[in-house]
Amino acid sequence: MKNSLKSLSLLTVALVMAACGQTPSATAPTTPGASTPMPAGLRSLAAVPGKWFVELEGDPTALGAQSVGAQQASFRALAAQRGVTYQEVASYSTLFNGFSVEAGEAEINQITRLPGVLAVYPVERVERPQVQRDLNAALRPEMSSAVGMTGADIAQNELGLTGKGVKVAVMDTGIDLEHPAFRGRVVAGYDFVGDKFGSQDKATGEYDFTPVPDNNPDDCGGHGSHVAGIVGGNDAAAGFKGVAPEVSFGAYKVFGCEGSTQSDIMLAAMERAYKDGMQVLNMSIGASFQWPEYPTAKAASRLVKKGMVVTVSAGNSGTSGQFATGAPSLGENVISTASVDNVKLELSNFTINPGGSKIGYQPATGAPDAPSGLTLPITKAPGSTPATANDGCVAYEANSLAGKAVLIQRGTCAFRIKVLNAQKAGAKAVIIYNNQPGFISPTVAPSSASDNVAVEIPVVSILQDDGKKIDSLIESGVSMTFNADTQSFANPTGNAISSFSSYGASPDLELKPDIAAPGGLIKSAYPLTQEASGYAVLSGTSMAAPHVAGVAALMLQAYPTIQAKDMRTRLMNTANLRWFLNGGTLVEGLPTYVQLQGAGMVDVVSAYNNTVTVTPSKLSLGESDTFATRRKVVVLKNTGARREVYTAFHYPALTLGGTTLAPRPFDQYASMTINGQQAELDSKGNGGVEIVVPPFGEVELNLVVTPPAGAPDRSQYGGYVYLQSAAGNSLSVPYSGFKGDYQSIKVLGDVRIGNAVYNFPALTDDAADELYQEGEVPAALPDYTFKKVDVKDSAGKVFSVMDAPAVLANFAHQSRRVTLELLDASGAVRDTIAVYNYWGRNATNVYADATSDAFDTFAWDGKLSGGSEAPAGQYQLRLRVLKALGDESNPAHTETYTSQKFNVVR
Template sequence: MKPAIFALTLFSSAFAVAPIPTAQQAKDASNYVPNAYIVEFSEEALSRRSLISRHEVYAAISQKGIPFSIGEEYDTPGIFTGAAIWLSSPGDVAKLSEIPGVQAIRPVVKVPAPKPVGLTVVKNPMTTGLPDSYSTHVMTGVDKVHARGIFGSDINIGMYAHLRPGIDYNHPLLGGGFGPGYKVPGGYDLVGDAFNGQNAPEPDNDPLDECNGHGTHVAGIIGASPDNDMGINGVASNASLFSYRIFGCIGYTTDDIITTALIQGYNEKMDILTLSLGGPSGWTEGTASVVASRIAAQGRVVTAAAGNDGQEGAWYTSDPGGGIGVISVASVDNIVSSVQNASVQGVDHDPIPYFMALPLNATGDWPIYATSTDISQVNDACNPLPDDTPDLSGFVVIVHRGTCEFTQKLSMIAEKGGKVALIYNSDTAAFSPIAVGNFPAALISAADGKFLVEQFVAKANITISFPQTGAAATIPNPDGGLISAFSTIGPTFPMYLSPALAAPGGNILSTLPLKMGGYGVESGTSMSTPFVAGAAALIFESLGTAAEVQSTGGTKNGEMAEVGRAVIRILQTTAASVASTHTDGAPPRTVAQQGAGLIQVDRAINMKTIVEPGQIALNDTDHFKPNHTISITNMGSKVVTYQLQHIPAGTISTVAPNFPFVESVPIVVSANAVVTFSRSSVTVYPGDTEQFHAIFTPPSGVDNKTLPVYSGFISVTSPAETLKVTYMGVAASLKATTILDSTDEFFGISLPAVINADGYPQERPTNYTFVGRDFPYLLLRQVFLFLRHRLWLTSAHRLVFGTALVRFDLVDKDIQFTPTIPLSKRDPYTGWWSQSTARTFGKVKTIGPLGQVEYQARSIDDPSNGYDSFAFQGTFANGTRIDDGQYRPLLRALKVGGDRSKEEDYESWVGPQFGVVTP
């Protein structure tokens, strides 16, 4: 098989409607390390006599005349064998792909440190009113497992967190030391404090982290020692935590380092590997995903964050969470919340809870000022306040939530001198932490806000104070137990179930480095992911010798591997479905966001029934298979009769009906799948297995142009327990989904388009000398190509949906080809990149390939973050020079599920004529 290659210098950058970014801006904001590639070697080729070692591969590369340097090396057969290689020219990638033993070539990807959701540092251990971890244990049945004396003993957990991972192992709740006999007996710092992603790593044997704390927060969720004044209690407090540090104190890391850490954890016999990291992808082909998938196939549990991009709509899953067999974890809000109470003076009213873990830094009694007396005005303070607004420096400013960002409202208040603000909630929004930047402001309830506005209108003699001690409390979270608003929505483009599960991740108290105060509250799927890792440790301790695996007759290690491969199914079939709201009778949340639901660890450990499979991927209408077999195994000692029931989780419309963009908030439609069973109940004798058939019919009456994602559960209920099988499908053809954006919504001009250096669309054939500013670029959004000097072409295109392949070719100016996007419209596993030297593609005669990019995520609506770009300098993908002449650019994007060899499975566009002219 010809290896897949990466043929261009690839960049990623921030998208803005205006001005269009320059080539340098695109390069500076790159998501990829220029000229750096992870090369996978064929283990079969390396085992042959003619090519017996990686060093012979290196020698063959040198014989090809390819200058290169070697970075990370990987030598774990069955998991990954290869090396990270730096090339002098992107054109050398094509030559590299011809080396015997080279199986795949993938770009080295930058992994930035995402911002935490709602971080509150608690420096005073005597602070009251903080959520303790017991509430999350009650939500998931962990408290019942602990009551049985199960705490994850003799289980090794390797940790890879996304914000400066590492552990402050000096924390008393994390063992107070490092090395054999401590809670953190080992680990490795792969980068050093000074590493920022752009300099050389300086690894050492000490994974201590004192400069950020995210890894320490994750560690506390898994394994903090119980019986402390803060009420923190790790899910698996007796487990051993091994820290693999992959970030320095600032900057980003790269996936070649993440791959090294994963393989090191695997080789050091970690039972569980947990990664609170990832970035939007929708595919399973990134290096970290490939390695994580292979490790999971060996029976090690791998948990990964689903992502915190719920506001971006569906089809936005993260890598490596989308890896096959990897447990991608969604977030559920804690059932309790931390609040402070503001005191009210002058009128009779109870204290007003405001959503902060620590008091607002404002002393004394403050009169109030409402920016609007109309409580229905949701755009309150989105625009500059009236000229007659008084100096607000002496008031607590009361402002309504809605329309624009909180920081925008607060900036309008600050322009009038405001120093403290209370934002009152809308009637429908969640009462939860909000992002207010550095401004002293907090959220209060809608009822309290309306009361204060009424008092302001009545000119009551009212003041508010913020006690600095003794005013903390915990309250029932009205959204507790529901999916967190920030939790990413799937599925993957190949229709894998991602996220797979959910766990508590919203408003979680845990440990921080002692130098940061010791404790803090954070939210995110980074918090729910280690919770599932801890749950897996409890399952390992309990089921390592369970009847389910005793039948294998294997060793203890073999039994453990069988349990490891079964953990995702065990947790899915015993999970509790998460409702869409707390309203009685509300349907479950879409499986695309909750996966199989909130884990129930006590059910997982105590189950007397095995139901297989744990999930059913029904795919799209082109690949739909209606009939599925489900088996039930009775591990108990009595005959059991199981009742079968279909519980739909609703259908969501994911794409706008008359516009090719994914909805930022999926719309729930009143249509469900229909499921019929071959029998209504199943009786199973002890130790036996029985099967039944489920026949699925997608929902009818839905608009397939909106990509309706339907989902639900098959409930299998006995008098003693309830288990389930989770399913999901899309009632449309993914191949029919639009890939390329041809609107004018983002850059103000219709896409695709060729633009000159001054920012004007090219309307007629134009020659370019590529001297100074005389060059064009192809604007499509997502990939940005500049023609400069001999030829520097950068292209940007907007992908309204994911694609497995975007290909660029140079074609003759007189090409006879009818693209899917007319020019007149002016309004898998083996690798990411592949190279074809053929001069034709279907009916299209090409002069030569410029390059191609594979497995691309869809673009998003955020104008500050939404395009990828690549550049090449005067050569085709194989490094040969482009002659002077008249050409057109040809762009093609493969439809989801399309055949790469079929021209009709691509969207295409041919650009206007341009000339390459040497001055």
């Protein structure tokens, strides 16, 4: 059962393996007597231990309140009748029919099998969004460049749209109620948790997850104010204006001042925002690697069904590969939003002479600021070139850099080593240039208490191309002068999808994310108590989603009767494609993966002016294992009085290949016909099919898509049905498909810690600090007494653990159903312990740090489904995993793990 072992905290300390320096082999031993000491640092953090959603079968949007209440009363009565004990934390009836409960292993196992229970899901611990904050005062991208990227500036200044009269809910860390960007505009709100929720006691190390709600959603975390500022902040004195600067806000605080929240709290806030009459809800938070059926995603879908536009960040798990988009953004008709990097940066700079050109830079953390007017000659190490990988890593000759600025390329050794070498040789400044495209924010601060050498000279970082330019001038002589003013520079990754933005598709192969918006390097409001200026620069899909929420508010002001479910269609139809970023260079005309950008970047002016909509707004083609071609129909509907003419053609995007954790591009593309005609353009851009949509009329397009034969197996392909208009209002519909047999993806993976590979699933014996990897043969069968045992960690702290078996399993991919069974001595099924539907994948199969979610825990408490204790004897645990979109009747679609035999001792 996910995260149910009370001893998980023990697994974070150094045990026998660390003490003995043992390293498990990549292949599990099969000789008798083999077992593995519990590895240090192994744990799972995603779910809240012992806390679950229980979903009942009735849809609350289709049933009346009385029927939902009757179903919930029946569940309580049946659970009591069968002796199932649990603590009800909250009940839900508007967007979700069920409860969040606290329950032990035996109780939740029994609940999964009660009549009327549709499913149970772990309540996830939702971490505060891991946005990137630039602490360097020199980096100041303006919000004006971000709103200009989507046409929101034109909507404000030429179309007169400000979002006035539209109520936008921000579910986050709250909003700074005294900030001039919001003062007097927060018309509803609630604090569900209190300031201390999620905080850690520094003395005991314990976390406080006791909610202390009140009616004051003031922001002490910062993230919510930044998000709200993007939606519609308005501070004339500071020259700041968000996307929809006259909206009214609802502030729903689900985070304390620090730490995480929980998904059942999010669900309560969603219901509250609906009851408060909010028209748009932005959630720049979520749980990655989930299913559309997860409660927060399902509730978000129902919000749209009830008339609220819902925008959600797709997630910042770009480094975790494919199928990473999170809930609630996976919900149907929810607008899942990817991030695009801002096009402009305001940077501190220096002038180089001769030539007088200005070079933008970022100052390094841990170094003093560069004094304005300081002029220095620039030099470099003898023999250094842009091809020198270890530039600056070797000590310079004494005093060889005296009175000079030294140019050093990034690479091989730490920035601090490079800078201290230069400083020791007499350098008065260091210029670090990147060894790849893009800006870097280096730190030269000490990494340990014993490292007490101070960096006393300015250290700045510049772009790779600027570094190469300076390098070419050094031989003939070049100097630099630090300037006092800042200047606007083009961001080299501007207009590209941000590197942190999450990949789709969803586990049921629905195309996600849906759309993109500026989210990389965004300046917006920040609590005055934390930032004297009231503004900060953050990056994340957290910043992209509120931009779309602001756009939705502008559209609602212009078209108050637009249905929530139609908002996504209108925005996706008119979005602009983003191009592939190849080694830091945008390849114009080559759309990046559909599974990364969806329809492309939102364009509010095009959405406002457009009178033709295309439905469905996206096409999810599924896996190609069972079809040679896929046929789809899209409908163009014209609500205007003018005849619209389009040239329809196929615009393929890059294919997403490689593995789940290491995706890479392939230039193999699907082909398409439209209405029986070839839809591919020739090498000169000619071709396509003419489509005429009469005034107030409809036209059907019959599409036939053939998957790319040359693409690698298990790749995701995609592209666009592009409808080019001579009148300027072009439209597109993205499509996504999976090449090959989707069920061939392995679900149960291994876990790597450092260079050690652990063969998972694995049987655990917490009381003995033992881990039995798959294939290991114990010298003697482990005994379990189901009694509490005291054990000590390496620091001597005593923990009480249950002497009970559990299976640790890494989910390298999402699973449709997980079944835990008890086998008797003969290998026959003795009992079904639990059944879990729609199980999310783990963040990674590599445990890297304290926030990794490398595995889930499925424990057995020694009881049978009827509540009686299993008698003494020999047993095994078996985990059966039905793959995503799998067919239960096909054995190849189920993965099975059977543990080692063990003894139950009574």
